[in-house]
Amino acid sequence: MDKKNLIYLGVGVLLVFVIYNSTKKIELKEVTETQPDNKNFDNSLLPDNIQPPLRIDDGTPIPTPVKKNFTLNLIGVYPRFDTA
Amino acid sequence: MIYTIPTRYEELTLVIKVYTNSAVNIRIKVIDADQPNTTFTNRDKIVDGESIFFVRMPVSPKTALVYVYNEDLGNLPSGQDKSFEVDSISKEMLEKKLDVIDFGNPLVRSFVNFCTRFCYNAGSMSSGTYVSDDKKFVIKYLPIIEDNGQEQTTPARIELNTGMIEVSKKQFIEFTIPNRMAILLHEFSHVYLNDNQDDEVEADLNGLLIYLGLGYPRIEAFEVFASTFMNAPTDQNKMRFDKIKNFIDNFENHNTYMYE
Numbered sequence: 001m002d003k004k005n006l007i008y009l010g011v012g013v014l015l016v017f018v019i020y021n022s023t024k025k026i027e028l029k030e031v032t033e034t035q036p037d038n039k040n041f042d043n044s045l046l047p048d049n050i051q052p053p054l055r056i057d058d059g060t061p062i063p064t065p066v067k068k069n070f071t072l073n074l075i076g077v078y079p080r081f082d083t084a
Numbered sequence: 085m086i087y088t089i090p091t092r093y094e095e096l097t098l099v100i101k102v103y104t105n106s107a108v109n110i111r112i113k114v115i116d117a118d119q120p121n122t123t124f125t126n127r128d129k130i131v132d133g134e135s136i137f138f139v140r141m142p143v144s145p146k147t148a149l150v151y152v153y154n155e156d157l158g159n160l161p162s163g164q165d166k167s168f169e170v171d172s173i174s175k176e177m178l179e180k181k182l183d184v185i186d187f188g189n190p191l192v193r194s195f196v197n198f199c200t201r202f203c204y205n206a207g208s209m210s211s212g213t214y215v216s217d218d219k220k221f222v223i224k225y226l227p228i229i230e231d232n233g234q235e236q237t238t239p240a241r242i243e244l245n246t247g248m249i250e251v252s253k254k255q256f257i258e259f260t261i262p263n264r265m266a267i268l269l270h271e272f273s274h275v276y277l278n279d280n281q282d283d284e285v286e287a288d289l290n291g292l293l294i295y296l297g298l299g300y301p302r303i304e305a306f307e308v309f310a311s312t313f314m315n316a317p318t319d320q321n322k323m324r325f326d327k328i329k330n331f332i333d334n335f336e337n338h339n340t341y342m343y344e
Contacts, residue, residue, distance in 0.1 A: 025172045025173070025174040026089055026090075026172075026173050026174060026175065028087050028170065028172075028173060029087060029088050030085055030086065030087055030161065030162055031086050031087070031088050031149070032086070032161065040118070041118050041119050041120070041208065043119065043205055043208060046093075046204075046205075047093050049143070049197070049200065049201070050093070050143055050200065050201055050204040050205070051201055051205075052201060052202075052204075052205040052209055052214075053198055053201045053202050053205075053214045053215065053216065053217075053223075054214065054215050054216075054217065055209070055210075055212050055213065055214050056212065056213040056214070056215055058212065062213055062215075062222055063215055063219040063222060064222075064246070065220060065221055065222045065246060065247035065248055065249075066191065066220035066221070066247065067246075067247060068191070068247075068275055068276045
């Protein structure tokens with residue numbers, strides 16, 4: 001078998017593997033009533049994309065959020081909240 | 085019935101196939117097996133015959149618990165409830181449309197990252213002030229939102245002059261992760277994406293575009309807006325709900341919906 005056909009074969013096997021794995025049924029494993037336990041959970045072990053955000057210690061200055069652009073709407077004497 | 089599903093923090097769609105012999109109100113709930121108050125979906129539907137539930141999960145836990153039960157009878161172990169049968173649960177790829185999101189905008193990139201992490205952990209985090217890694221966004225996670233000592237019904241709000249976001253822990257703790265995302269993306273849009281900061285419909289649609297593009301479930305967006313509007317059933321909110329429905333339908337059908 002020449003090199004080109006080997007590459008096609010490899011790509012074909014890879015595609016079958018990806019499709020099989022992306023749609024495979026999971027063996028159903030039933031459990032009894034269970035609730036997550038906060039005491040045993042350590043969220044520092046989560047992957048980076050779902051790690052808790054940085055919490056500012058109480059009493060330390062709060063950073064000023066970034067502003068988009070200056071617009072006339074930014075001129076306001078009193079705080080204006082969106083509440084919906 | 086409760087099933088454990090190893091989801092390994094992957095982004096995926098859970099496909100749950102259910103059979104019934106008659107019309108049965110089936111509830112599907114997917115939660116994190118380890119982290120409290122972390123729900124990925126909580127929905128019900130009348131099933132008569134065969135039905136497939138698609139649970140889109142742009143974020144997932146290490147292990148998910150999938151609850152499937154007859155809403156009228158409550159959650160019973162298999163064998164005790166003959167009104168339905170779970171045929172299979174499988175994992176499929178998550179369909180996303182990242183091209184509709186302006187990730188070229190650094191504010192969008194930063195907020196999506198911050199918002200995702202906040203929403204995932206809101207069920208187990210303490211009240212306090214949270215900031216994004218680049219310190220551009222700040223969320224005050226308050227026990228409740230109040231004005232002049234009066235508790236407000238809104239789950240979150242943004243101060244239009246400063247961009248400071250306030251979130252009610254009391255309300256957020258009950259929400260699913262997609263509910264939380266839809267709300268915070270709406271608030272973000274008011275200040276950072278809208279042409280007119282005060283325009284609620286523009287903020288709804290700008291926020292939804294990011295939400296749907298990331299692959300979050302459509303039904304959870306409907307649900308959170310509907311419940312918010314029910315607290316204030318005005319003509320404007322009815323109009324907003326119609327626009328949201330139209331927008332989601334068009335997004336699903338690959339049509340471009342222009343906001344007028």
